[in-house]
Amino acid sequence: MVKVGIVGGTGYTGVELLRLLAGHPQVEVTVITSRAEAGRPVADIYPNLRGHFDIAFSEPDLATLGACDLVFFATPNGTAMKLVPQLLEQGCRVVDLAADFRLQDIPLWEQWYGMTHSCPELVAEAVYGLPELNREAIRSARLVANPGCYPTAATLGFLPLIESGLVRLSGLVADCKSGVSGAGRGASVGTLMGEVGESFKAYGVPGHRHMPEIRQNLAQLADQSIDLTFVPHLLPMIRGIHATLYATLTDEADLQSLYETRFSHEPFVDVLPAGSHPETRSVRGVNHCRIAVHRPQDGDTVVVLAVIDNLVKGAAGQAIQNMNIMLGLEETLGLQAVALLP
Numbered sequence: 001m002v003k004v005g006i007v008g009g010t011g012y013t014g015v016e017l018l019r020l021l022a023g024h025p026q027v028e029v030t031v032i033t034s035r036a037e038a039g040r041p042v043a044d045i046y047p048n049l050r051g052h053f054d055i056a057f058s059e060p061d062l063a064t065l066g067a068c069d070l071v072f073f074a075t076p077n078g079t080a081m082k083l084v085p086q087l088l089e090q091g092c093r094v095v096d097l098a099a100d101f102r103l104q105d106i107p108l109w110e111q112w113y114g115m116t117h118s119c120p121e122l123v124a125e126a127v128y129g130l131p132e133l134n135r136e137a138i139r140s141a142r143l144v145a146n147p148g149c150y151p152t153a154a155t156l157g158f159l160p161l162i163e164s165g166l167v168r169l170s171g172l173v174a175d176c177k178s179g180v181s182g183a184g185r186g187a188s189v190g191t192l193m194g195e196v197g198e199s200f201k202a203y204g205v206p207g208h209r210h211m212p213e214i215r216q217n218l219a220q221l222a223d224q225s226i227d228l229t230f231v232p233h234l235l236p237m238i239r240g241i242h243a244t245l246y247a248t249l250t251d252e253a254d255l256q257s258l259y260e261t262r263f264s265h266e267p268f269v270d271v272l273p274a275g276s277h278p279e280t281r282s283v284r285g286v287n288h289c290r291i292a293v294h295r296p297q298d299g300d301t302v303v304v305l306a307v308i309d310n311l312v313k314g315a316a317g318q319a320i321q322n323m324n325i326m327l328g329l330e331e332t333l334g335l336q337a338v339a340l341l342p
């Protein structure tokens with residue numbers, strides 16, 4: 001069995017890691033941390049985990065974490081970078097669900113995240129953990145930067161169009177909507193039911209920290225800089241992201257077959273039949289990204305619809321997919337559930 005540790009076990013992504021790892025046949029969670037809940041059994045706080053984990057939360061401690069084969073960080077931005085150098089030295093492999101190692105441009109990261117990076121030398125070594133883009137590099141990585149939720153949906157949706165050079169690299173639009181669990185478990189007025197229920201709004205229009213991450217991914221695909229407008233919205237639901245992506249075609253192509261061919265070997269990307277409209281509930285609780293590609297009225301505009309569960313393919317599920325690849329395990333282990341519908 002592979003020994004796994006989780007730093008930040010009481011947040012939504014930490015508990016989602018536990019839910020998914022409960023069904024993983026080759027992993028044993030040996031350490032799970034929470035400073036606030038240290039000493040309390042996991043199942044005391046999360047009754048859905050009763051009978052699955054006989055383990056208590058503990059304080060983050062380098063000695064116990066260092067004894068793990070792999071450690072997940074499900075912590076706020078700026079936490080992992082303080083412990084990762086020591087864990088790597090002790091021979092641990094690390095998957096960070098936060099953003100500490102996602103942007104290769106350190107000054108840009110410091111500008112968006114409002115702090116000084118404490119181990120910039122490790123950023124160049126870190127592999128951006130989108131398997132559909134970087135699978136080979138993930139296999140041998142010591143440190144994987146798990147992508148953000150919006151960047152996962154937007155990058156997968158745009159990927160075939162940009163990789164094939166079929167669209168203009170300016171004027172790209174990512175119009176994205178998320179459920180409130182994307183804001184984490186911490187209490188805030190903005191995510192109260194009374195604030196979010198029966199309402200709908202955009203936020204972060206002047207700038208959102210996922211903008212540079214999506215741009216970095218698309219520029220890697222295009223091998224040159226791209227121009228993108230990204231607008232996130234908050235939906236009155238708990239889980240799910242719906243990305244509506246727009247691009248302008250520069251060449252003729254069979255878009256349906258482009259998408260089907262590009263993702264034909266991807267276990268977690270499902271290209272829906274032509275004319276489909278994917279629903280967020282079709283991926284609730286599972287690691288899939290479901291995609292539909294449209295060309296309205298046969299014009300030059302391509303509209304791509306991509307849905308994911310922000311806590312699964314947008315966070316914990318993708319982190320486990322990365323772990324499976326890093327450890328040479330079957331990539332889909334622990335990730336074979338079927339979405340909950342309705």
Ligand SMILES: NC(=O)C1=CN([C@@H]2O[C@H](COP(=O)(O)OP(=O)(O)OC[C@H]3O[C@@H](n4cnc5c(N)ncnc54)[C@H](OP(=O)(O)O)[C@@H]3O)[C@@H](O)[C@H]2O)C=CC1
Nearest residue numbers: 008009010011012013034035036074075098182184185315
């Ligand atoms: N929610 C989502 O859809 C997505 C989230 N992410 C990212 O995953 C990370 C976790 O998100 P989420 O689960 O929502 O977060 P939460 O804020 O809900 O949970 C944070 C967890 O981290 C622990 N923690 C906080 N500060 C520290 C610290 N200094 N040292 C050690 N542990 C700490 C907390 O426990 P305690 O304070 O008791 O130690 C808690 O268990 C974030 O970086 C988020 O951006 C990524 C993609 C999607």
Ligand SMILES: CC(=O)N[C@@H](CCC(=O)OP(=O)(O)O)C(=O)O
Nearest residue numbers: 098099148149178179180182183
């Ligand atoms: C709905 C909502 O608030 N979503 C979060 C993004 C989700 C996320 O956790 O992204 P990171 O992993 O990059 O932190 C936001 O807009 O800040």
